[in-house]
Amino acid sequence: MDRKEKVILQNRIENKLSRRDFIRYSSVVFSAAALPGLVNCAGVKPKQDCLKQVTLGQNRNHKKVFESSTLGKIKLQNRIIRSATTLALCDKDGRPTTELADAYIELSEGGVGAIITGVTAAQKSGLPGIQNALLFDRDEFIPDYQMLSDAAHRYNTPIIMQVGHAGRQTRRVITGQQPVAPSPIRDNIYDEEDPRELTELEIKEVIHDFILTVERAQKAGFDGVQIHGAHGYLITGFLSLDSNRRTDRWGGSLENRFRILREIFLGARKRVGDFPMFIKLSAYDHQSDGLRVEETVKIASMLQEVGCDGIEVSCGVVNDGFSTIRVPEIPTEAILAFNHKFKDKPYLVKKIIPIFAPLLVDRPEPIINYNVCAAQEIKQSVDIPVIVVGGIRNLKDIEQIIGGNMADYVAMGRPFIIEPGIVNGFRDQSQSESECISCGYCLIALEEVPAKCFYGELS
Ligand SMILES: Cc1cc2nc3c(=O)[nH]c(=O)nc-3n(C[C@H](O)[C@H](O)[C@H](O)COP(=O)(O)O)c2cc1C
Numbered sequence: 001m002d003r004k005e006k007v008i009l010q011n012r013i014e015n016k017l018s019r020r021d022f023i024r025y026s027s028v029v030f031s032a033a034a035l036p037g038l039v040n041c042a043g044v045k046p047k048q049d050c051l052k053q054v055t056l057g058q059n060r061n062h063k064k065v066f067e068s069s070t071l072g073k074i075k076l077q078n079r080i081i082r083s084a085t086t087l088a089l090c091d092k093d094g095r096p097t098t099e100l101a102d103a104y105i106e107l108s109e110g111g112v113g114a115i116i117t118g119v120t121a122a123q124k125s126g127l128p129g130i131q132n133a134l135l136f137d138r139d140e141f142i143p144d145y146q147m148l149s150d151a152a153h154r155y156n157t158p159i160i161m162q163v164g165h166a167g168r169q170t171r172r173v174i175t176g177q178q179p180v181a182p183s184p185i186r187d188n189i190y191d192e193e194d195p196r197e198l199t200e201l202e203i204k205e206v207i208h209d210f211i212l213t214v215e216r217a218q219k220a221g222f223d224g225v226q227i228h229g230a231h232g233y234l235i236t237g238f239l240s241l242d243s244n245r246r247t248d249r250w251g252g253s254l255e256n257r258f259r260i261l262r263e264i265f266l267g268a269r270k271r272v273g274d275f276p277m278f279i280k281l282s283a284y285d286h287q288s289d290g291l292r293v294e295e296t297v298k299i300a301s302m303l304q305e306v307g308c309d310g311i312e313v314s315c316g317v318v319n320d321g322f323s324t325i326r327v328p329e330i331p332t333e334a335i336l337a338f339n340h341k342f343k344d345k346p347y348l349v350k351k352i353i354p355i356f357a358p359l360l361v362d363r364p365e366p367i368i369n370y371n372v373c374a375a376q377e378i379k380q381s382v383d384i385p386v387i388v389v390g391g392i393r394n395l396k397d398i399e400q401i402i403g404g405n406m407a408d409y410v411a412m413g414r415p416f417i418i419e420p421g422i423v424n425g426f427r428d429q430s431q432s433e434s435e436c437i438s439c440g441y442c443l444i445a446l447e448e449v450p451a452k453c454f455y456g457e458l459s
């Protein structure tokens, strides 16, 4: 019996609140007690109540979760997708290992509609700030990536490679160089290494490397690619006025900020024909001058024009707290144990940090279904499929999102870490909700260990 099962059983036996309930209720108490404005989204709070407005049954032809469909030209058996999730199972050069292939076989066996890989860097400078992330900057790795696509195809699950560049959200110890960004950001408390501005030539190289990686993914047997345009990585850095202060043809107007995506999509299309190409976007980024849903709606239409086959809607900037991956409480225990900035702090400092963390770290709410309204707005403005990710945990909500036409697909990240077979559980009705408590420990620990479920405690 694993730890999760033991905890659940113990709680049932003792007739106590489950850990999930405890965190849920303590989060409500915390929210009520928090001073307004301390936990904020830089004054940006998109609509959050659209899910409960949907009444299924009004439209008998509504989409079903368990029906086959076509995303781009990819055939899916159901509408639940594993969102890009870095599992940190690569060798030191960024090559996928057999352990990663095994994880994809398990997901494939578990009935998921499609797997999106963890972010795969198009160049070494674009690796995220963790050890053992995926890198696909040379043809020599094609057989290793072919092993991954074969693994997903073992049980006929389509696999999409997420191609990205971390931009400023990396560390010198990983890439061996100063982080790069569209323009330097000096007023950000979360980035300890000031990123330097990309030159015109370097932007051209980034575009070229994205295109080559897309082509390599096709050669390695993947069913499509997803460009990582979310979470404060390099592409969001260009799109958001908060991080793009350039005055040349890559900054300023939306058309200029979008130029990098235009060149990637049009350039790749010339080389890969009708190979499906998707994007993950942060619909809003919680930054004071940053992206708003109204602007992302325009970006979505521009993406459709350049041949994008579908948009996954997420939010936030990873390095600015817990806006992208929402948590009911700040996972200070995990941060103090694994985060490179905190793990070596003196004992006393480690005792004080948990007291102040809730006041200093952004932790927007709600923590469930938090991108559904944004996805709905984007869906209304484009004809290509829309996928929504972020705090989606139960089948009833998924049916509402799909049946209510708020998105064409849902994606989940953390639930597939604790339960790789969750989709089969939903399908055979042995489970209606994920056991994931959204504690965020798996993400924080990624700096040191491959992704696994800690279920809210280290001991
Ligand atoms: C361990 C871990 C690794 C992640 N890696 C990626 C990644 O490589 N690319 C990405 O776009 N999002 C990544 N995410 C974010 C998820 O795809 C997802 O957007 C987020 O976790 C919210 O969805 P959830 O509430 O279903 O987990 C990661 C999340 C976790 C927990």
Ligand code: SF4
Pocket (backbone or CB within 6 Å): 414, 415, 417, 418, 435, 436, 437, 438, 439, 440, 441, 442, 443, 452, 453, 454, 455, 456
């Ligand atoms: S460690 Fe990750 S997968 Fe496990 S309960 Fe926490 S958030 Fe969910």
